[in-house]
Amino acid sequence: MHRCCTRYNGRVITEAPGAAPLALASNIVHLDPEPAMFSAMREGWARQQAARVLQKDAIGSRLRLVERMGEFTGLYPWQWTPVDGGAFIAELRSGPKPIQLSTARTYEVMIALFVEYLLDARYGWVELCLERFGEAPQEVFHDGNSVLHAVEYEGDPRRRPLDYDEVQALFDAADSRVKRIRGQGRKGALTALRDAAVLKTIYAYGTRRTESTRVDLVDLRRIRSAPDFDRFGSMAVRYGKSAKGAPPKRRSVLLVPEMDWVIDVLGEWIEEIRPAFSPGRHPALWVTERVGRLSPRSINEAFVVARTDGGLDEDLDLHRLRHIVSAWFPCSDELQLG
Template structure:
């Protein structure tokens, strides 16, 4: 069996024998956080995930004014209650995420293999205990718990959004101001996100070489498919890769991308930089820049503020379903591990559902007519 001192994040590896701190409580808490970060890095979790969890624990400690070996279930309940009652109450999914993060930390510091209960008992005559249980955490009762205003865009809304992005290019040119190339980049980016159903990180990580040919769609040239290298990863895993095929209903994206690569992108003088979306400083467009591109077009189009960049991905899934593509094809296109996830993204229109009803009625009437012959 593995000894406690051999485990990444063990108290025995972090606390130096014979060292006496003038204020031992904050030193112990800092060592716990360092140990937890080490344990998570050993599991190959992402740096951003680790930082967010550490920040959450610090935030909770500041709220309680106590240390982990003093925390009780009441503190956790009051923390979530406080977050719900503020001027901007947290969403259910956010509250669950906070509870899960705190529960994972408490699992770590209460695990005897890491020695924290023993050293806390020795120094403070108290031991940390789990404070989050099934009776004081959010139950996962619904598949989707996000903002109800976040939804797929209708065909008209997608058109309005993309038209607004194109109009911004023309406005800048008409005023003879700088920024027309950047506006064209933003418009092309938004069209690409929709035409291939991309996540923000997936769009951010695209390089020019990720534009691929599809032998079965030779007319599309180098834009017959898109090789996504920064797909959403599983816990501790590397980003997942997939190839997204250009579907005929979205083939309008082909000349758009061709023009961007051959005419507009060279205006940024990117040199050897591989990124598909480059900036005036010859760097890769940031996540924030991608968000701002969507927000600018959304506001110009007069669309609801609840809509965000990810809504375009929801729109892509919905529209592929309405085009009649099989569920498995849609699932593979967007890189979902489970069909149930794809179903959450789907929000078919009333027109589509009415069309299905009409088709069903026609089949029913036809069968009745045949039986009466």
């Protein structure tokens, strides 16, 4: 990472990406110095994260969280205390739609990273705050008020894998929707067929919602060890879940024998149903009626519709299809796919 040194108000400061001199000009007098300083801090943090090649979406979400912290407290970062941090998280954990403990922990980590950036002497914010406001940033979350040290598991206990009967009910509901639409002579049968195939494929390969939308036809591949699986022996996931804003992780998912029934599902989709959407040269495995790539939201809506039609627990979500216990894997001659 390129660095050089410059004089800022008589001090020598390293010009690393995110340093105060790069975000806040020393020769400008602001009418409202506090908001200007806070804005410069956020801009500097964004530059520092961009230099670490973090994704724009991750940077944006972190900046919005810092802004929310400022709005909630009515204070600026150099005025924040552990009490303010605890009150902010407590507020988010209350009300009709409280955030999960895992989300609270993530928020604490994000805010702690921002404060850690401000406290880093290489960026010059502490001296600048002391000079202009007589106060300096301090740690907001520590061992005594952090969710990370309060519990070992932050997940909602209501979230669990679907059992075999629930998976069967989900697939039956998705298939029945196709028959119902056709019987009523309404449009939407092709979409319902696609939605049913999507849900079954997610279950068979264990992919996430967003990962599934980014899969292309070329990502389905043969493997020498399982020639009977044809071109569906493995699925290349090129847009896997990233960690801490890093680029997407890549992985290959192998089809297991217990899930070989999905070969027929995908074969029918690719050879018969997908061509009816007139996708042309579109590379996506899952396409829409307007020849676009299916969105994560659409996949989630398909799951919710099937879950409702199947009379399943509302606490079950699409992500739980990835967490089926191995003992629940249905055998190929047991699962009826309609």
